[in-house]
Amino acid sequence: MRRVEATFLEDIYGDGDAVPRDPSDAPFVALLLEGTLREDVPGPQGGAQLFALTFAGETLSPLSPRRSGGTLTAIDQSRLLTCDRIGFDRLAGAIPRLRVNLLGLLxxxxxxxxxxxxxxxxKTAMERVASMLAWFHARQGRPEEMYLPVGRAELGQMTGLTLETVSRQMRALERQGVIALSLPTRVRVLDETGLKHLTGDAPLRRPLHS
Amino acid sequence: MRRVEATFLEDIYGDGDAVPRDPSDAPFVALLLEGTLREDVPGPQGGAQLFALTFAGETLSPLSPRRSGGTLTAIDQSRLLTCDRIGFDRLAGAIPRLRVNLLGLLxxxxxxxxxxxxxxxxKTAMERVASMLAWFHARQGRPEEMYLPVGRAELGQMTGLTLETVSRQMRALERQGVIALSLPTRVRVLDETGLKHLTGDAPLRRPLHS
DNA sequence: CGCACATTTGAGGTCCGTCAAGGGTAGTGG
DNA sequence: CCACTACCCTTGACGGACCTCAAATGTGCG
Structure with a gap:
């Protein structure tokens, strides 16, 4: 355990700071302790496009973003526990279980x-927005009021919708009483069952084996 | 090398045969020597939905389909080289390079x-169909005439389109002289550059570093 | 031929993207 | 305190892309 502490390194990033991603010396695995990370990939026209978010408590794997020149940026104050390649190899040699965990992470x-x-x-626009909100809510630990770290335009980039459509669907959810929007970026989930129902996903029934 | 031959096992599946996917004894890695595999995942309504195809020469990783109850089925005559979990672990202990290859595979x-x-x-319907055809063509080794192992409905399931739209877009490609359809399942790529252009992807320009 | 099945083609409706015009809020300077 | 700006979010009208429904056209097989 002392070896683990010596191998991992805690970095702190401010709002908007870029997280380094040099392929050779890249952090091999990383655990986000606090804050949020955004992952952008170059779009077809050369502009950057929001691809995914990482919330506190989630991990970054060696292979995740950086194949196609994606960039990692911190949102808010973020604390990241990182471990480089050689450090992980040394650790994995000593602790075989770690390899299993890495596979689970992948x-x-x-x-x-x-x-x-x-x-x-x-999925329809409604189902996409509901899915995204339900997913974010679960990943943030179902807080009373959750915080959207990005604007409507960027929610649209992730869901493949326009910012106007995202806005319309969110207001529709509000009118239905499923969520409440005290501020545009503050979402209170009032009816979690209703939200799940609107995602269009099956309610996780047992797989009927033929 | 003799050890490799002793560890891997070659299985032959006929058209429509299910490839076993017991999580505990699952094939840890597998290489498809010949034929095609289809991967189905349960859709929202409980029905199965085509998710992806695996062509000859491509690999299956331990984690690929089987998390959410997906099924693997052979199309045509298929030869699969498999290696189970313990076999791979033993092999990886003897040959460290193997682990790097596994990561590359993932x-x-x-x-x-x-x-x-x-x-x-x-992407638009046109871009989706063009992308899929170009992708399949590249993965099959750019043959003179490529074979589509599934029907229009299933192409639609993969691209998120209806079978009618897939059909319309493919005939449009044919009218433009980009492809030729001797049979509905036989595609000859006449203008590879034109097809690539219609995918909507950037022509792999160098990433302009800010 | 008759049947089953996949593909193709057509007509109409709907969802969502596009364009445009408000509203709300924070920050800045008078 | 109040413009004034800048920015994001919201709302509306309109058109187009794609889905739905329906019919026609192959294509293989008994």
Whole structure:
């Protein structure tokens, strides 16, 4: 355990700071203790496009963003626990269990990609916005009032919608009494069951084995 | 090398055969030597939905489909080289390079997920169909005439379109002289540059560093 | 031929993107 | 305190892309 503390390094980033991502010396694994990270990838026209968010308590894997020149930026004050490649290799040699955990971590990343894939595949605007809100709410630990770290335009980039459509759907949710918006970036989930129902996802029934 | 041959196992599946996917004894890594595999995941209404295809020469990773009850089915005659979990661990102990390859394999899977994400996010029907055809063509090794192992409805499930829209876009491509359709499932790519242009992807320009 | 099935084509409706015009709030300077 | 600006969010009208429904056209098989 002392070895773990010696290997990991805690970094603090301010609002808007870029998180370094040099491929050779890249942080091999990282755990976000506090704050939020945004991951941007270059869009078709060369401009950057918001791709995903990382909330406190979630991990970054070696492979996650940085294949295609994506950038990682801190939102708010963020504390990041990082471990470089050689440090992880040394640690993995001493603690075989760590390798299993790394695979689980990658599995989470693939599961998340799968979530986005179904969200973008065949969902309506309403279902996309509801899905995103429900997902963010769960990942933030179901707080009484959750904070959206990005604006409508960027919510639209993630869901494949325009900022106007995002706005319309969120107001519709508010009119239905599913959420409350004290400020545009403050969301209170009033009817969690109703929100889940609007996502269009099956309520996690047991898989009927043929 | 003799050890590798002893560890891997070659299985042959016929058209429509299900590939076993027991989580405990699951094939840890697998290489598809011949044929095509389809990966289905349960849709929102309980029905199965085509999620992705695996062509000959491509690999299956331990984490790929099977998190959410996905099924793997062979199309045509398929030969699959598999290696179970304990076999891979033993092999990785003897050959450290293997672990690096496994990470690269997972990286490919995440890159593929990213491809789908951009495809489904903000592309038109034309761009989606062109992207999918160009992608399949590249993955099949740019044959003179490529074979589509699934029908229009299933192409639609992957691209998030209806079968009618897929059909319309493919005929439009044919009328433009970009592809030729001798049979509905036989596609000859006549103008590869034109097809790439219609995908809506940037032509892989160097990333302009701020 | 008759049937089953996949693809193609057409007509109409709907959802969402586009364009445009307000509103709300924070920050700045008088 | 009050402009005044800048920025984001909201709301509306309109058009187009794609879905839905329906019919026609292959294509393989008994």
């Amino acid at each position: 599995q989470d990343q693939l599961a998340e990609a799968h979530c986005w894939q179904t969200l973008l595949g065949r | 990286q490919d899977q995440l890159a593929e997920a990213h491809c789908w994400q951009t495809l489904l996010g903000r």
